[in-house]
Amino acid sequence: MLKDTFSLFIENRKALFGLMILVFFSGVAIFAPLIAPYDPKTNKVDVLRIVEEEMGRTTTVEREQIDEFTERRVYTQSIATTYERVTTKLPLNARPSRQHLLGTTKAGQDLFSQMVYGTRITLAVGLVTGLFTTILALTLALLAGYFGGVVDDIISLFTNVFLVIPSLPLMIVIAAYITVRGVIPIVLILGLTSWPWSTRILRSQVVSLRNRDFVRVSRILGERPLYILFREILPNMISLVMASFFTSTMAAIMGEATLEFLGLGNVSIVSWGTILYWAQNSGALLSGAWWWFLPPGICIALIGTSFALMNFAIDEISNPKLRKR
Amino acid sequence: MNENILVLEGVNKHFPVNSFRMHGKVVHAMDDVSFSLRRGEVLAIVGESGSGKTTTANVMARIYKQTSGRVTFEGREISKNMSREDELRYHKKVQMIFQDPFGALNPTRTVGRIMERPFVIHKIAGRRKAVEESIDKILIQVGLEPPEQFTRKFPHELSGGQRQRVNIARAFAVEPELILADEPTSMLDVSNRMSIMNMMLYLKESHSVSFIYITHDLSGARYMSDRIIVMYAGMIMEIGPAEKIINNSFHPYTRLLKSAAPSPEMGLKRKRLITGGDIPSLIDPPGGCRFHPRCPFVSDICSLEVPAMKKIDEGHYVRCIL
Numbered sequence: 001m002l003k004d005t006f007s008l009f010i011e012n013r014k015a016l017f018g019l020m021i022l023v024f025f026s027g028v029a030i031f032a033p034l035i036a037p038y039d040p041k042t043n044k045v046d047v048l049r050i051v052e053e054e055m056g057r058t059t060t061v062e063r064e065q066i067d068e069f070t071e072r073r074v075y076t077q078s079i080a081t082t083y084e085r086v087t088t089k090l091p092l093n094a095r096p097s098r099q100h101l102l103g104t105t106k107a108g109q110d111l112f113s114q115m116v117y118g119t120r121i122t123l124a125v126g127l128v129t130g131l132f133t134t135i136l137a138l139t140l141a142l143l144a145g146y147f148g149g150v151v152d153d154i155i156s157l158f159t160n161v162f163l164v165i166p167s168l169p170l171m172i173v174i175a176a177y178i179t180v181r182g183v184i185p186i187v188l189i190l191g192l193t194s195w196p197w198s199t200r201i202l203r204s205q206v207v208s209l210r211n212r213d214f215v216r217v218s219r220i221l222g223e224r225p226l227y228i229l230f231r232e233i234l235p236n237m238i239s240l241v242m243a244s245f246f247t248s249t250m251a252a253i254m255g256e257a258t259l260e261f262l263g264l265g266n267v268s269i270v271s272w273g274t275i276l277y278w279a280q281n282s283g284a285l286l287s288g289a290w291w292w293f294l295p296p297g298i299c300i301a302l303i304g305t306s307f308a309l310m311n312f313a314i315d316e317i318s319n320p321k322l323r324k325r
Numbered sequence: 326m327n328e329n330i331l332v333l334e335g336v337n338k339h340f341p342v343n344s345f346r347m348h349g350k351v352v353h354a355m356d357d358v359s360f361s362l363r364r365g366e367v368l369a370i371v372g373e374s375g376s377g378k379t380t381t382a383n384v385m386a387r388i389y390k391q392t393s394g395r396v397t398f399e400g401r402e403i404s405k406n407m408s409r410e411d412e413l414r415y416h417k418k419v420q421m422i423f424q425d426p427f428g429a430l431n432p433t434r435t436v437g438r439i440m441e442r443p444f445v446i447h448k449i450a451g452r453r454k455a456v457e458e459s460i461d462k463i464l465i466q467v468g469l470e471p472p473e474q475f476t477r478k479f480p481h482e483l484s485g486g487q488r489q490r491v492n493i494a495r496a497f498a499v500e501p502e503l504i505l506a507d508e509p510t511s512m513l514d515v516s517n518r519m520s521i522m523n524m525m526l527y528l529k530e531s532h533s534v535s536f537i538y539i540t541h542d543l544s545g546a547r548y549m550s551d552r553i554i555v556m557y558a559g560m561i562m563e564i565g566p567a568e569k570i571i572n573n574s575f576h577p578y579t580r581l582l583k584s585a586a587p588s589p590e591m592g593l594k595r596k597r598l599i600t601g602g603d604i605p606s607l608i609d610p611p612g613g614c615r616f617h618p619r620c621p622f623v624s625d626i627c628s629l630e631v632p633a634m635k636k637i638d639e640g641h642y643v644r645c646i647l
Contacts, residue, residue, distance in 0.1 A: 212428055213424075213428035214428060214429050216421075217423065217429050217492075218442070220386050220387075220416055220420060221416060221443050221446055221495075221499070222412065222416035222417065222446050223446060235433040235434075236432065236433055
């Protein structure tokens with residue numbers, strides 16, 4: 001069953017494209033230390049300087065980080081050559097070049113490395129928040145929708161109250177009051193402000209499915225309530241659940257970028273949001289430093305596209321009527 | 326043959342109205358419904374939309390619980406609260422066929438998976454192989470041949486008639502004693518109706534079940550059933566053997582239903598009973614006889630009190646003062 005769904009998912013072009021984008025960014029996030037050429041947080045880099053004593057000159061051979069490979073090569077090159085470890089500074093405000101694919105910041109950090117490392121936090125916050133929100137919303141929706149009555153009244157009341165409060169200001173207010181700065185508070189803030197929308201949609205779907213004839217048939221056949229809830233009702237909602245997961249993940253990525261951009265997160269960590277924050281703070285827009293603010297924007301848009309495409313595909317797969325045979 | 330399998334005595338079903346303005350009021354969906362069903366009999370319940378036919382079926386199927394009154398099945402009272410075992414035992418014996426053939430099948434499952442459930446829940450036929458054989462057997466009986474072609478399909482790949490056949494097969498899979506059929510042919514096209522009705526009659530004989538057949542179509546009821554109940558606005562108006570209800574009806578409402586049915590022999594010129602109006606509000610049902618606002622023979626007494634069921638003939642009762 002799951003395998004079938006997955007192969008259908010892969011066969012769908014939209015899904016495949018969306019998944020490829022997500023896999024690409026996940027790969028970047030996982031292998032960030034291998035991909036990033038520099039430390040994203042500093043403007044200093046250790047370079048190898050080869051000193052040729054005989055000639056009485058000093059030549060810097062290559063600006064690269066010292067690693068075992070380089071050291072070994074140097075040793076075997078010539079016995080007469082010695083090396084010294086020197087820390088130099090990267091250029092400030094550099095345009096994209098071969099050394100710095102996306103240029104450097106005003107403080108001299110390598111932007112390409114920052115983008116690579118930023119993927120980690122952005123994706124992690126997005127996925128964790130999306131999962132957290134979806135599980136919270138689904139639990140509340142199933143409880144409210146299936147059991148009805150007082151349970152439904154209480155859950156719906158809270159949902160409606162939270163729906164009325166505009167979530168961005170709420171997010172900002174909570175973020176401003178929380179003294180701890182970091183990733184976990186952001187996950188919690190985003191999760192707690194984004195569940196009502198999903199809950200409301202999922203709840204109404206449960207209510208509508210509960211009164212469908214096939215659920216009545218199951219009751220007449222003698223199915224247990226939990227079986228009906230999870231095996232009869234839930235499979236008919238997969239597209240909605242996935243949609244709400246993808247939407248809340250997307251919203252979380254946007255929300256995280258927003259909070260970071262406003263400086264309400266921890267500005268010393270590296271994420272796409274903080275890159276934008278520093279870009280704004282350093283007037284990148286005014287000085288035309290497009291390599292600073294464009295890449296994070298494009299990446300956020302790409303991740304959004306990826307989730308939207310997978311969303312469409314899930315809808316086609318879970319609704320057998322839309323499925324092409 | 327004369328043993329009563331199901332007896333309803335003075336069953337009421339009232340739904341509370343969920344509105345602030347009408348708080349505390351109820352919808353009288355079923356009022357004082359009493360009848361009995363003999364083993365092996367086909368009983369039709371006829372009435373227009375909103376007359377309480379489906380509510381009656383749902384109470385018998387225990388989707389709703391009656392507000393008051395007694396339901397007795399095979400000599401045992403069906404109480405409002407049952408243990409899980411009693412509930413299962415009851416559901417193994419009483420099955421229902423729904424009106425909408427598509428809505429009654431879970432769209433995410435194949436026919437094979439849908440047909441499996443009754444066997445799994447009630448632990449019939451045991452092993453997987455035996456279950457598959459039983460499924461094939463029942464699918465052949467409802468005319469879905471070859472069965473292995475259908476078990477792989479999803480409901481949306483079947484035609485309306487085929488879907489309803491799957492529903493019927495599922496209802497008969499547990500070898501029930503009583504089938505509640507809620508307008509099983511009303512959403513099928515005409516060419517399918519006859520074959521589905523014949524198939525149900527055949528299955529009824531071969532599985533020796535009792536049948537409650539709910540319909541708004543008097544001629545279908547006549548074709549299918551031994552006895553007919555005519556309901557109006559939640560109350561039974563007339564009950565009696567099918568032929569008597571058709572040829573010798575007493576209640577003005579039954580006659581109205583009859584005159585509304587088209588009959589090709591008479592042409593279009595036949596004199597109809599002329600009545601206006603619609604089914605009354607069940608929140609504030611009219612006092613007295615529920616039919617009196619529309620009745621062509623209405624007199625002053627009609628609005629005063631609900632007439633009692635009056636015996637006309639052997640097994641033929643009418644709720645009318647006439």
